[in-house]
Amino acid sequence: MTEVAARKEEPAAAALIEAKYFSVTLGTEPNRVVALKGVTLSILAGEIVVMVGPSGCGKTTFLNSICGLLTPSAELTGSLTVADGVRLGYMPQKDALLPWRTVLGNVEVGPELRGVGRAERRDRADALIEVVGLSKFRNSYPHELSGGMRQRVSLARTLAYGPDVILMDEPFAALDAFNRTALQEELLRINDKTRLTVLLITHDLSEAIVLGRRVAVMTSSPGRILDVYPVDFPEPRSAAHLRGTDAFLHLFQKLWQVLMTESDPTKRAA
Ligand SMILES: Nc1ncnc2c1ncn2[C@@H]1O[C@H](COP(=O)(O)OP(=O)(O)OP(=O)(O)O)[C@@H](O)[C@H]1O
């Protein structure tokens, strides 16, 4: 049975990313905005943590903070630590494929920038292109691919960079239900094999539950972590299978209630 009680304290294992009472203020006067207010969250090696929360609560700001992508006027308080030597991969919502490069050329970009030799990076890229099911399209250009295929290339490209942690901002939002489930299955499979660490943002509660080993629910703006829910499904997981289980529905209803309350200002506690 899935446990649905919120875990109030973070586990005490070593964290790759750790935020403690982390706050961010963005923009310039008179449009200065407190985007995050007191976020405390740890991302542990090998886990998939999913963040959900009302629009504008600061989820993208949190990912940008981890990557150091905030504008210079941003004011930060509290702490946000990325463990030494941890390599971050960022998969933004909109794929940023290079239109003049083939699928293979796009997937090779990371290793190429890191100076990996041609033969080795080609082998690695081909293996990842196979993982995401695009071997037949390795020589196609992005404009010749569907949105779902482009997202697959984007995932392969992020993996080819060899990150220790992947940050994903609504990575599958633009996909139809079939492609979305297929990519979720792929991410689960890759995580089973490699114990990749992932911090993923989604508005899709069902996606959060099938992918997350923990689901962090944020408050409305300015965001902080309201609660973190462990998701204890048997491993390995199947996204398609899990959706029909009682444990899934139970957790879905619980999180839905929490999010509805948080998204509706008339229902929130003052
Ligand atoms: N560069 C910026 N300058 C000023 N304010 C900003 C900037 N970027 C984001 N904000 C504000 O910070 C807050 C958090 O934005 P953010 O994009 O992190 O939200 P989000 O949770 O990712 O929302 P969504 O779910 O809609 O993507 C919002 O109020 C937004 O208007």
Ligand SMILES: [Mg+2]
């Ligand atoms: Mg966002």
